[in-house]
Amino acid sequence: MDSTPKRRHKERNFASLISARLSSLLGIPFYEDIAECHSKHRVGAVFTFGKEPPTERNIIVFDGFVTTGATMCSMRELLMPLGKNLVFSRE
Numbered sequence: 001m002d003s004t005p006k007r008r009h010k011e012r013n014f015a016s017l018i019s020a021r022l023s024s025l026l027g028i029p030f031y032e033d034i035a036e037c038h039s040k041h042r043v044g045a046v047f048t049f050g051k052e053p054p055t056e057r058n059i060i061v062f063d064g065f066v067t068t069g070a071t072m073c074s075m076r077e078l079l080m081p082l083g084k085n086l087v088f089s090r091e
Contacts, residue, residue, distance in 0.1 A: 013064060014064040014065075015062050015063060015064030015065075016032050018062060018064065019032070019062045020032075022060075022062075028056075028060075029054065029056065031051075031054050033050055033051065034049060034050060034051045034052070034053055034054065035047040035048065035049060035050060035075060035078055036048055036049075036050035037071075037074070043068060043070050044070070045070060045071065045074050046074065047074045047075060047077075047078045048078075049078070053079070053082055053084075054084075056084075057083070057084060057085055058084070058085045058087070059079060059084050059085070059086050059087070060086075060087045060088075060089060061075050061076075061079075061086060061087070061088050061089070062088075062089045063088070063089070072088050075088075076088075
């Protein structure tokens with residue numbers, strides 16, 4: 001499970017707290033901040049890996065606040081070329 005990248009939060013955000021709890025309950029790994037966004041703009045944002053991507057084939061991406069869906073689309077573009085099966089969830 002991975003939470004979407006923090007942009008405005010300096011500490012753990014709501015998506016990270018929920019993801020960590022679900023990870024614990026489901027017994028699956030939780031990865032935080034594997035992706036970085038270098039833009040303050042939501043539309044057209046491009047993400048890069050800030051850490052090594054998860055080795056698991058199946059990944060749940062959780063976004064705590066969805067407006068345009070651009071963050072989830074950007075995460076899909078980042079992870080799909082790695083052959084990952086993705087499930088997207090929102091609050």
